[in-house]
Amino acid sequence: MPAASLFSRLEPLLPLVQKPIQYVGGELNSAAKDWDAVEVRWALMYPDAYEVGLPNQGVQILYEVLNERDWILAERTYAVLADMEAVMREHRIPQFTVDAHREVAAFDLVGISFATELGYTNLLTALDLAGIALHAVDRADEHPIVIAGGHAAFNPEPVADFIDAAVLGDGEEVVLAVSEVVREWKAEGSPRGRVELLRRLAASGGVYVPRFYDVAYRSDGRIDSVTPNRPGVPATVHKHTLMDLDSWPYPRKPLVPLAETVHERYSVEIFRGCTRGCRFCQAGMITRPVRERSITTIADMVESGIANSGFEEVGLLSLSSADHSEIAEVAKGLGDRYEGTNVSLSLPSTRVDAFNITLANEFSRNGRRSGLTFAPEGGSERLRRVINKMVTEDDLIRTVAAAYSSGWRQVKLYFMCGLPTETDDDVLQIADLAKRVIDTGREVSGRRDIRCTVSIGGFIPKPHTPFQWAAQLDAETTDARLAKLRDALRSDRQYGKAIVFRYHDGKPGVVEGMLSRGDRRIGRVIEAVWRDGGRFDGWSEHFSYERWARCAEEVLANEPVDVDWYTTRERSFDEVLPWDHLDSGLDRSWLWEDWQDALYPTGAVEVEDCRWTPCYDCGVCPQMGTDIQIGPTGRSLLPIAAVR
Amino acid sequence: MRFTSHRDFGRAFERAVRRAQLPVAYSSGFSPHPRISYAGASPTGSSSSAEYLELALTRHCDVGQLGEALDAALPQGLDVLTVVPAGPGALADRLEASDWQVLLPGVPPAEAHRAVATFLRADVVDVTRKTKKGLRSFDCRAAVVVLEAGPVALAPEAGSECAILRLVLRHGTPSVRPDDVLAGLGEVAGFSAPVPPLSDRVAQGPLDAATGTVGDPFV
Numbered sequence: 001m002p003a004a005s006l007f008s009r010l011e012p013l014l015p016l017v018q019k020p021i022q023y024v025g026g027e028l029n030s031a032a033k034d035w036d037a038v039e040v041r042w043a044l045m046y047p048d049a050y051e052v053g054l055p056n057q058g059v060q061i062l063y064e065v066l067n068e069r070d071w072i073l074a075e076r077t078y079a080v081l082a083d084m085e086a087v088m089r090e091h092r093i094p095q096f097t098v099d100a101h102r103e104v105a106a107f108d109l110v111g112i113s114f115a116t117e118l119g120y121t122n123l124l125t126a127l128d129l130a131g132i133a134l135h136a137v138d139r140a141d142e143h144p145i146v147i148a149g150g151h152a153a154f155n156p157e158p159v160a161d162f163i164d165a166a167v168l169g170d171g172e173e174v175v176l177a178v179s180e181v182v183r184e185w186k187a188e189g190s191p192r193g194r195v196e197l198l199r200r201l202a203a204s205g206g207v208y209v210p211r212f213y214d215v216a217y218r219s220d221g222r223i224d225s226v227t228p229n230r231p232g233v234p235a236t237v238h239k240h241t242l243m244d245l246d247s248w249p250y251p252r253k254p255l256v257p258l259a260e261t262v263h264e265r266y267s268v269e270i271f272r273g274c275t276r277g278c279r280f281c282q283a284g285m286i287t288r289p290v291r292e293r294s295i296t297t298i299a300d301m302v303e304s305g306i307a308n309s310g311f312e313e314v315g316l317l318s319l320s321s322a323d324h325s326e327i328a329e330v331a332k333g334l335g336d337r338y339e340g341t342n343v344s345l346s347l348p349s350t351r352v353d354a355f356n357i358t359l360a361n362e363f364s365r366n367g368r369r370s371g372l373t374f375a376p377e378g379g380s381e382r383l384r385r386v387i388n389k390m391v392t393e394d395d396l397i398r399t400v401a402a403a404y405s406s407g408w409r410q411v412k413l414y415f416m417c418g419l420p421t422e423t424d425d426d427v428l429q430i431a432d433l434a435k436r437v438i439d440t441g442r443e444v445s446g447r448r449d450i451r452c453t454v455s456i457g458g459f460i461p462k463p464h465t466p467f468q469w470a471a472q473l474d475a476e477t478t479d480a481r482l483a484k485l486r487d488a489l490r491s492d493r494q495y496g497k498a499i500v501f502r503y504h505d506g507k508p509g510v511v512e513g514m515l516s517r518g519d520r521r522i523g524r525v526i527e528a529v530w531r532d533g534g535r536f537d538g539w540s541e542h543f544s545y546e547r548w549a550r551c552a553e554e555v556l557a558n559e560p561v562d563v564d565w566y567t568t569r570e571r572s573f574d575e576v577l578p579w580d581h582l583d584s585g586l587d588r589s590w591l592w593e594d595w596q597d598a599l600y601p602t603g604a605v606e607v608e609d610c611r612w613t614p615c616y617d618c619g620v621c622p623q624m625g626t627d628i629q630i631g632p633t634g635r636s637l638l639p640i641a642a643v644r
Numbered sequence: 645m646r647f648t649s650h651r652d653f654g655r656a657f658e659r660a661v662r663r664a665q666l667p668v669a670y671s672s673g674f675s676p677h678p679r680i681s682y683a684g685a686s687p688t689g690s691s692s693s694a695e696y697l698e699l700a701l702t703r704h705c706d707v708g709q710l711g712e713a714l715d716a717a718l719p720q721g722l723d724v725l726t727v728v729p730a731g732p733g734a735l736a737d738r739l740e741a742s743d744w745q746v747l748l749p750g751v752p753p754a755e756a757h758r759a760v761a762t763f764l765r766a767d768v769v770d771v772t773r774k775t776k777k778g779l780r781s782f783d784c785r786a787a788v789v790v791l792e793a794g795p796v797a798l799a800p801e802a803g804s805e806c807a808i809l810r811l812v813l814r815h816g817t818p819s820v821r822p823d824d825v826l827a828g829l830g831e832v833a834g835f836s837a838p839v840p841p842l843s844d845r846v847a848q849g850p851l852d853a854a855t856g857t858v859g860d861p862f863v
Contacts, residue, residue: 015689015840020647028719136809256659258645258652258719310659310717342662344677409743 002035003106006096013091017083022050025098028256029308031063032100033073039186040179042066042074043097043107043144045126045326047119050098054255054323055263057317058113061250062171072179075107079122082535088129095130097623098191102137108182110144110161111175114152117515118538120159124530127162128492134527136164136211140169141193146466147178147207154239155463155579158515160210160521160574164198167207168582169239169286170272172248174206184471199232208237208582215578221560223576238583239286241626245272246297249471254309260496265313265346266305270298270330274319274349275628277607277619278389278523279598280377280419281629282462283319284585291629295333297325302334306343313453315346322350322405323611325631331362333637339365352376352391354559371453372403377417378422379430387595388419393433397440397622398440400452410451416426417481418459418473418506421599427481430454431488436605438498438518454489455501458509462516464584465596471570472513507545511537513567514552519578522566524555585626587620645721650685661699662809664717666710666781669700682849683736687821692845694742698863705775728862730778730845738861739815741789741851744822746809747842756807759833764791780818784828787813787820790856805820812856 005548014020035041044063053059059076066074075097088094094103104126112123116125124134127146131141136146148156148166156166164241167174178201185197201207208438212233214516216224228235242248254266271292274284276426293301302314316330324330334345346362350356360372376391378384384391399413405582434454458478461470482503489501495640514522528551536542552563571577573592580588597605607616621627648656658678661668670676679700681813686692695842711727718724749758768784789834794808813820829835 012839014647019687021649021652024645024647026645026721040711122793256656256719258648260652260655264655309665310662312662343669 002451003100003102003504005101006093006103007101009093010096013087013344016087018565019051019259020083020261023080023084023096023098023099024132024258026258027054027098028310029253030076030255033066033067033075035073035100035102035281037070038073039183041107042072042109042111042175042179043077043102043104044074045077045079045110045112045123047079047103047122047126048110048112048536049081049187050078050257051259051261054257054259054261055115055267056115056197057251057267057269058115058171060255061629062111062113062175064250064252065172065180065248066175069179071177071183075102077104077126079126079536083127085125085535086518095126105143107144109178110146110339112146112148112150114148114150114156114159116538117152117158117512118543120515120526121530121534123159123162123535124527126536135161137161139164139194141190141335143194145182145194147195151282151286152516154282154582154584155516155518156208156210156520156527156582157215157578158519159382160520161523161527164194164210165201165207165212167240168237168584170242171240172250173244173592176242177204178207195503202234203232205234206238206240209233211522213581219560221565223578225576226578226581227477230336233433236581236583238624239585241274241289241585243623243626243629245293245629249293249297249301252301252304252308253527254305256309256311263315265315266302266309266311267315268298268301268305269293269318270321270324270327271318271630274478275610276323276389277594277609279375279466279594280416280459280462281319281467285321285465285586288585288618289628290323291345292324294629294631294633294635295330296633296635298330298443299333299337303337307373312342313344313346314511315348319350319602320349320351321347322353322356325611326633327359328362329632329636331359332512335362335365335380336639337363337637342452343613348373348518350374352399357399357406360403360408362440370410371451372408373412373414374399375414376433377414377416378419378426379428379433380426381420382603383422383426385606386598387419387597388607390606393436396433397436398447399478400437401440401444401610404450406446409445409447409449410453411441412453412455413437413551415456416459417456417485417503418478418509420467420470422473424481424484427485430456430485432498434489438495448498451498451500455502456485457504458506460509460513460516463577464586464591466591466598468517469573469575469595472489472567473506474564474568475506475510478509479621481598482506508540508543510563511543511545511548512599514563517578518566521556521559521561523641525552528555532576532606583623585618585620585623587617587623590616590618647688647691648680649688649717653685653722654680654682657720659687660717660719660722661712665713667700667704667705681735684727684739684742684815684819684863686845687823689840689842690744690843690845691852694845694848696735696739696848698730702726708808720742726862731862733789735861739848740852741806741812741814741843741849741858743847743858744792744809744811745844746811746822748807748809748837749842750838751807753793755835758811759829759835760791760793760809762827762833763829765789766832769832771824771827771831773824773827782820783819784820786825787816788825789814789851791825812851812858814851 066072077097150164153166198209202209214229273287273290282381437452461467669679681698691737707727711724728749772781792811850859
């Protein structure tokens with residue numbers, strides 16, 4: 001029996017809530033498939049508000065990949081805002097998809113993408129509204145399998161009680177593999193219920209089923225072991241790596257919403273992975289190796305993406321976009337093609353590098369040169385060596401000089417506070433740097449109206465990085481250090497409004513740190529926070545540090561661990577980390593060596609990029625059977641006649 | 645679709661214009677915009693089959709083909725009904741009044757009749773509306789050309805009664821919307837709807853004050 005649309009019950013209630021358009025669906029390029037014509041049905045969730053979740057690339061890609069199969073149906077669901085949650089509870093309307101407004105509990109699978117740990121409480125709201133038991137072990141056979149993905153799923157232990165399964169890495173192929181397993185199991189008449197289905201998924205080695213692993217703790221609170229508790233379940237679960245991005249040119253038909261969202265553009269991922277080796281960067285560590293899309297595929301995607309969406313802006317995405325082996329050709333080719341049209345191109349995530357100013361100029365031929373953003377991350381050269389982000393101060397000054405003399409008026413600089421070995425002095429050097437930036441800008445442009453924005457956030461050690469063993473800086477010291485920097489920036493009136501200082505206080509970072517490196521015991525904290533009203537923790541107006549601190553204290557009262565234990569405590573090599581049984585491909589002893597290299601007493605040891613220097617044995621390629629896939633292809637873009 | 649705001653609609657329409665590859669004219673200046681003038685957008689939450697806009701093109705086009713191309717490019721639920729070459733004068737000047745149908749689920753028709761009669765006896769009915777600048781108070785009675793409680797309609801859920809209002813509103817400043825008149829019914833007659841009413845704009849155009857009918861702006 002098809003799951004009925006809830007829309008007729010929902011519609012009369014929509015005038016009661018803010019921005020009702022976010023619950024209506026009807027996006028261009030969304031799919032409406034016949035419920036009974038398919039064998040496997042997915043509800044894909046991004047656990048944030050529609051305006052944030054809709055543009056998410058990961059969800060859009062999987063949505064399209066799944067719906068292209070005639071035997072699979074995928075719909076989307078997002079976190080509902082507090083006013084809608086209240087209306088839904090009052091009128092007993094369950095969590096629904098925006099495509100056909102079907103109840104989420106009716107699907108075979110709920111796939112949830114965790115870009116950040118701060119979406120965990122929103123998962124609980126969605127499950128509760130859906131009428132799905134919060135704890136995976138309490139779920140009945142007819143409930144969907146709740147399966148997590150995304151970067152935060154590389155340590156899913158804090159949500160282990162709430163999810164049935166997790167997958168690591170690229171989703172394109174594994175969602176199809178999971179669908180096959182579900183299809184087969186259903187065709188056999190769903191033998192032995194959901195546990196059998198989970199067993200089959202786990203046996204594949206590429207799907208982590210937390211309930212099949214027992215965690216034992218030592219009396220001091222550390223993990224003693226994580227072991228499979230039934231035969232046929234692998235001791236470690238591996239990540240998935242998609243090779244040959246040219247044969248997976250998604251999204252082809254981007255979703256174009258009626259509602260306004262945070263990104264109003266068509267985005268093309270120009271490569272996946274990064275081997276720059278910045279030691280703090282989880283994304284760069286877990287997405288290896290680098291796999292490029294070719295210049296011609298990029299151009300084809302841009303062309304059809306614009307035609308299929310009507311967007312005016314195109315973003316060329318990756319972790320460090322200027323590192324594409326043919327980025328200059330891509331920039332020039334696309335610049336030529338779209339010159340004189342209203343299509344604008346943007347290149348987020350670029351490194352500090354004078355070459356990137358040439359690129360930026362190419363991308364702004366229409367003359368709009370508002371601001372450029374660079375991320376030196378560390379204030380002093382010593383610290384940038386510790387984090388292996390090798391940018392010298394002179395590089396940075398040369399880059400901003402080029403930017404200001406090419407007509408750019410504003411430069412944004414991103415930094416982190418609380419990096420390993422950092423002292424007040426490292427952070428105070430940011431002030432000197434910012435002043436030098438303004439001096440240089442005034443000199444080369446001959447103008448006074450130039451700006452430099454200094455944006456700084458607290459560093460949070462992440463799993464699967466060399467800093468996974470590091471102590472996180474406590475909130476008080478973070479705040480004190482940032483206050484000193486603020487005073488140093490404001491002390492000199494000569495720079496007045498030219499330097500804008502933006503920072504976040506240290507407390508939210510403590511919670512994020514606890515969730516990032518937490519284990520299964522943290523699940524009870526998440527649940528307590530959610531029961532206490534915690535929602536949308538990624539939004540500063542909803543986040544409550546007080547609530548998290550209070551709930552953590554209550555829940556962990558009888559445990560040998562507390563918030564500090566999870567955050568400000570440095571770990572040793574022999575400690576079993578909660579995610580050690582989850583394989584990102586990185587060799588654990590290489591990570592440790594790299595961590596020790598960062599701390600080397602006479603100055604940190606540099607690691608170069610394996611794209612242009614020999615392999616340094618991080619372990620990913622041999623472990624995963626993958627290889628670097630980069631150009632140059634030598635191909636160039638022919639001008640196409642502008643369609644008018 | 646009725647929950648699209650005029651800004652949502654504008655974005656969707658401009659994207660459809662680009663997808664349909666219409667030779668739309670752009671404003672000159674630092675950040676060029678397509679030259680589209682929207683006239684009298686209906687409030688968010690109401691449906692409409694009488695919205696009008698003007699689109700400036702760089703060359704002459706066949707109106708039939710243009711309408712088809714645009715309709716095909718628009719999202720489901722937004723439909724192009726008619727395309728005509730622009731006449732002299734501002735389109736907005738021809739849109740003197742709107743004809744609305746307001747469905748009141750769960751309201752007994754007799755109650756609607758009573759409230760309407762009380763409303764029409766009043767010369768001035770002040771209502772307040774929340775705007776961006778805070779609460780604003782104005783008269784909603786003068787703009788009402790026609791207000792009548794219609795026949796009993798079949799309710800969406802069987803068994804419950806349902807009244808329909810027909811409402812002709814003269815455009816002006818401040819612009820009076822159906823929800824203002826409903827608020828006015830509340831002011832004068834204590835009327836309130838148990839379920840949010842559904843407003844539908846049936847027509848927009850020149851007003852024949854004698855008969856209270858709204859004509860076709862293209863005639």
